Amino acid sequence: MASLPILAGKRILVTGAARGLGRDFAQAVAEAGAAVVMADILAELVQKEALTLAEKGLNVSAITIDLSQKESIQTAVETAVERLSGLDGLINCAALATGVGGVSMMEYDEDLWDRVMTVNVKGTWLVTQACVPHLKKSGAGKIVNIASDTAMWGAQKLMAYVASKGAIISMTRSMARELGEDNICVNTLSPGLTLVEATEYVPQARHDLYVNGRAIQRQQHPQDLNGTAIYLLSDMSSFVTGQNILVNGGFVFN
Template structure:
């Protein structure tokens, strides 16, 4: 069912919307009337997302952002509020994912480990800190954090990434409890292995991809369009009483 009006009048920041899942979320929110800020470290990709949204009749702007920088995220929030009159929704999607190393935990590089935490965990914290003052002004707001099924399953060879996503699950629950009384709702989503370009780059060998599909109950490669409906629902007012949870969409990779 098409719901063309869920984000009308809403000012929405989507981090990491330059490509992959973030782009699909941003385009979906704009198609339902939201004014979208594409926040990405990659200017070319981010501006391309904006162009696609505008061409489709939507409203969007690009703000170059490195979420690991506190000043950068404060500037993102300032520009969003100045252009769109406030901030209603923050979708924390950006992460170090594309090109990450897969290796036994003893062989992971310390610099990679620190950067992974600086972007995925501190970056999410930075974005929340930067937008919450604007949400407090209005006494309302929604924050959706993207974790990963890896945090719940613990596949080998990705300890740095998996640990950051576990932190996102915990951060989501704790922040929901800190902000709930103020009318700011925090919740999260954990996609399974989703076939973005980044996933293809990481898995490289298509046979490896098939192994992940074989582990799912439903033997089909998960696509961004399979994940987006849940994420958009969590961003919307329809999910108004869903708080602090981490919802999995993974084709049945994780067994209850």
């Protein structure tokens, strides 16, 4: 008798799912048996990507979400929960990354700093806050917050992004403490520099720094992260919480 896929029966919301890591997470989680709602501010693109995956036989659909607007977040979560008839897991992947670096801390624009913090930090908190009541009902909810290994080694000329991802790691620990009594596991997945649309602007020298500095000396691809994400959403990780798991080929050791 064949075993069921590892996430069979799970209902998962993935933010930032129109492209890059979020889209890849959504596909991988759906292929692992979950029903998935893909959420993104890029309304047309996320609908297109969800349709493409649905045509492959995966149980996915799309909604629009704006992490800078609490009302949008609340509406999106309610829509996702209604569509899925509940919620078992959340991947907080949505974030501002493109165009948020390249200048020193002395030159950084204050408005850009505020936008990055609003979306990456406050937005992650508000999405989680909206999802928690539904994850409690699940009885074994899982939250995976996507951070970055830049917060562990202090990448230069990227201060707002690095600070926001450091905040995600710290928030995860606090969330894990608060939500443990409800049997909700909260963990951080921190990638290294990954080849996605958001990293196309990154100078070649930074790519070379990563490849040459890794224990496994090659470029990182979105698929390198999927196994860890699926594990953290599965019943196999039911006693793992408050952790920051680095998946970066050994560029930074935790």
